Amino acid sequence: MDTLNFLMQGFGVALTPTNLLIALIGTLIGTVVGLLPGLGPINGVALLIPVAFAFGLPPESALILLAAVYLGCEYGGRISSILLNIPGEASTLMTTLDGYPMARQGLAGVALSLSAWSSFLGAFIATCGMVLFAPMLAKWAIAFGPAEYFVLMVLAIVAMAGMAGDKPMKTLVAALLGLFLSCVGIDANSGVYRFTFDSIHVADGIQFVVLVLGLFSVSEILLLLEKTHHGQQAVKTTGRMLFNLNEARRVLLINLRCGLGGFIVGVLPGAGATLASALAYMTEKRLAGPDGQFGKGDIRGLAAPETAIGASCCGAMVPMLTLGVPGSGTTAVMIGALTLYNITPGPLLFQNEPELVWGLIASLFVANLMLLVLNVPMIKVFTRILAVPNWALVPLIAIITSIGVYAVHATTFDLLLMVAVGILGYVLRKLDFPLSPLLLGFILGGHMEQNLRRALSISNGDLDILWSSGIAQGTWVLVALMLALPLLRLWRRRAARRPAEPAALA
Amino acid sequence: MLLQRLFLAAWLVPVLAMIHIGSAYQAPFAYEPVGPRAFPLLMLGLLAAGLVYLLIHPTPVEHDPDEPPPTAQSLRKVGLCIALLLGFALAFEPLGFIPASSLAGLCFARLYGGRWLPSLGLGVALAVGLYLLFDRLLDVPLPLGILAGLEI
Structure with a gap:
């Protein structure tokens, strides 16, 4: 019953007036950021790190703010998906498939409220799962030594590539670039300056905020120049705003199923909301069989990915809090924010900072409830924000991004570096390289190197330590499976093509 | 496809240069078995291998329907x-x-x-x-x- 006690303690933290207000502000800002075309949770969370610092917020409040923004962004993203058919980011792509047709049929209000409800249920299931499993995992994770951590991080990197679908190599290359970039700067163990080219500005490494804002904000500004959807009209929200009981009953089973699935995918390091929503949609489509209207405005096709996204967002916080290994790009940013506060996420967090952990978990419940209650009546207001034209949006993004970068070191060099990183990010995105793995690699790189060196110091240079324990061996098996996954897919595709080819020839 | 190969080749050059620079890093006095150069060199080596693989088997770039292929005008705007x-x-x-x-x-x-x-x-x-x-x-x-x- 320790868990319940801690949870109560957490609610004590989350329900203080300041933290309630912070969660409220966070959810509102998050929803607006998520709504705006091109801005996703990574940008929202990254832009707010300097703000959280500037307010002098204590770490638990800062984390609550960032988590609320994260949930809010996911929430706002669906509004543009359903009303405009523009997915704010990859994970909401599945929402557009059935959400937009529903809106076209005059059911926009129903689609929005139903997706809000689904995502709430998903997040609720996942948060319950977190309460149950996170402390267990944290206790278990104390048995992890440096060698096990190193292998776990290898798994996180490889899992991203293995699950990336059609471009595993590009994902891997992006992650490796991130891992390499984390080596720039003075080496903490030996004092050697690595890859700094005698510049004092990168002596303490590439600043995390510079990298995130460059990769995601600056490259987005450049991409916005080319997008053709200016002036696309949002579908009017008329008629019934709320879904009825009958509809809720029809999707309840799907909510439960996809909530559980989304949570599990979210917990896997390196996977995340995109995979969760795609898996949920495909599974439900197959389960519904021929009588489903998937793709033409089936409410099941809307509920499935939304529940999964909500669940995986909360699930992604489990590895972040218990192992210090992020489950998604956004949680990687949150880990970066925590390290700025001098807090190292990991199994000891549950012992050393119970208020922070349980306060965060409790405020996830609170923020989800707030989003549900607030957003249904405010949909009309939010749809008006969608009409903000790019010419007003871009200067705002550009200036706030620059302030965020300048706030770290107050040097022009960081601003220039941000632009350079942004150009690189733009080119990479144009050539179809995913950027989240780069960020994840950058975050994991430092820990990975430290743990590898520590492990080899323990064994005095003997590489055997990396596969001597049971945990490490099990993780290596998973790594091998993840590496085999793209090969298996390739083989199956070839096998599927082979019988088709002779027919085409004939 | 050609553009991608050119970019990959252009990317390989700094990676190889970094390998060259990185292989000179030595700790002035070492009290641990792994020095400062092993990890970055390992990453760079894998990165180079990945780039070479992509050079040989490039993956086709999928264009977002929202993003038309770059034209001279849009490239000029990006430059600006x-x-x-x-x-x-x-x-x-x-x-x-x-x-x-x-x-x-x-x-x-x-x-x-x-x-x-x-x-x-x-x-x-x-x-x-x-x-x-x-x-x-x-x-x-x-x-x-x-x-x-x-x-x-």
Whole structure:
């Protein structure tokens, strides 16, 4: 019953007036950021790190703010998906498939409220799962030594590539670039300056905020120049705003199923909301069989990915809090924010900072409830924000991004570096390289190197330590499976093509 | 496809250069078995291998239906935008936050299709508003630059 006690303690933290207000502000800002075309949770969370610092917020409040923004962004993203058919980011792509047709049929209000409800249920299931499993995992994770951590991080990197679908190599290359970039700067163990080219500005490494804002904000500004959807009209929200009981009953089973699935995918390091929503949609489509209207405005096709996204967002916080290994790009940013506060996420967090952990978990419940209650009546207001034209949006993004970068070191060099990183990010995105793995690699790189060196110091240079324990061996098996996954897919595709080819020839 | 290969090849060059630079790193006195160069070299080696693999088997680039393939005009705009971002970064400290942001705001708004007067209004409003918000309210010090004498 320790868990319940801690949870109560957490609610004590989350329900203080300041933290309630912070969660409220966070959810509102998050929803607006998520709504705006091109801005996703990574940008929202990254832009707010300097703000959280500037307010002098204590770490638990800062984390609550960032988590609320994260949930809010996911929430706002669906509004543009359903009303405009523009997915704010990859994970909401599945929402557009059935959400937009529903809106076209005059059911926009129903689609929005139903997706809000689904995502709430998903997040609720996942948060319950977190309460149950996170402390267990944290206790278990104390048995992890440096060698096990190193292998776990290898798994996180490889899992991203293995699950990336059609471009595993590009994902891997992006992650490796991130891992390499984390080596720039003075080496903490030996004092050697690595890859700094005698510049004092990168002596303490590439600043995390510079990298995130460059990769995601600056490259987005450049991409916005080319997008053709200016002036696309949002579908009017008329008629019934709320879904009825009958509809809720029809999707309840799907909510439960996809909530559980989304949570599990979210917990896997390196996977995340995109995979969760795609898996949920495909599974439900197959389960519904021929009588489903998937793709033409089936409410099941809307509920499935939304529940999964909500669940995986909360699930992604489990590895972040218990192992210090992020489950998604956004949680990687949150880990970066925590390290700025001098807090190292990991199994000891549950012992050393119970208020922070349980306060965060409790405020996830609170923020989800707030989003549900607030957003249904405010949909009309939010749809008006969608009409903000790019010419007003871009200067705002550009200036706030620059302030965020300048706030770290107050040097022009960081601003220039941000632009350079942004150009690189733009080119990479144009050539179809995913950027989240780069960020994840950058975050994991430092820990990975430290743990590898520590492990080899323990064994005095003997590489055997990396596969001597049971945990490490099990993780290596998973790594091998993840590496085999793209090969298996390739083989199956070839096998599927082979019988088709002779027919085409004939 | 050709563009991608060119980019990959261009990427391989700094990676190889980094391997060359990185292999010289030596700890002045070592008290652990793994020195400062093993991990970056391992990453760079794998990165180089991945790049070579992609050079041989490039994956086709999937275009978002929202993003038409680049034209000369859009590339020119991207170039302008990059120049603008660099100009803003360079002007940030010497000119000060408010003048630099007003100017940058105006130029950005124009570049993205705003009309002159609303763009100017937006630039100035954003610059002053964000300055008050961050410098005054949130204690993020922003440079005053040429307005230093005024000290609002």
